[in-house]
Amino acid sequence: MRWRPKTSWAGLLTIAGLLLLANAAAQPAKPFKEQLAGSWKLVSIVNTRVDGSKYELFGPEANGLLILDGDGRYSLQIIRRDRPLFVGARMEGSADENKAAVEGMISHFGTYALDEANRSITFRIESSSYPNWDRTDQKRNIVLLVDRLSWSDPAPASGPQSTDLRSDLVWQRVSPRG
Numbered sequence: 001m002r003w004r005p006k007t008s009w010a011g012l013l014t015i016a017g018l019l020l021l022a023n024a025a026a027q028p029a030k031p032f033k034e035q036l037a038g039s040w041k042l043v044s045i046v047n048t049r050v051d052g053s054k055y056e057l058f059g060p061e062a063n064g065l066l067i068l069d070g071d072g073r074y075s076l077q078i079i080r081r082d083r084p085l086f087v088g089a090r091m092e093g094s095a096d097e098n099k100a101a102v103e104g105m106i107s108h109f110g111t112y113a114l115d116e117a118n119r120s121i122t123f124r125i126e127s128s129s130y131p132n133w134d135r136t137d138q139k140r141n142i143v144l145l146v147d148r149l150s151w152s153d154p155a156p157a158s159g160p161q162s163t164d165l166r167s168d169l170v171w172q173r174v175s176p177r178g
Helices: 009-026 032-036 094-102
Strands: 039-049 063-068 074-077 103-117 120-128 134-146 148-152 162-174
Touching: 032 103, 032 134, 063 162, 094 103
Parallel strands: none
Antiparallel strands: 039 063, 039 162, 063 074, 074 103, 103 120, 120 134, 134 148, 148 162
């Protein structure tokens, strides 16, 4: 009688799984810049007041897009979905129409720099829909969980005189490497 080792399929699959995990662990993680590069859709933006109360500055269905390219350029837009339509031409809007349009969005673009050790991004804003942010740098400490990106904005565009303490933003990856 010939000797045969007792091997089960479950045992073989377990060994194969452990080898795959060991191989994955041996692979270096992607650089931070590669992990962030791509297009991101806004999931939520919630403002917190100094008194702890929360509200959605851009409404419950805020729409936004963040694009971070691999060369260090970015574009960010956040727009309130329920802004009223203008009655006439865009350049002939009433004071109320213009006010609602401006209050219902924030947009900026420029370059960005990453600090991998501190898990932060600094936006070097070239131009913004909020002119006070033009030619400024803004640093955000970020959390990246695979296809979710979040940060808190300690100085929201609602202004330093406002009762806002911060804005918390959450983004969902739309596409890799934008």
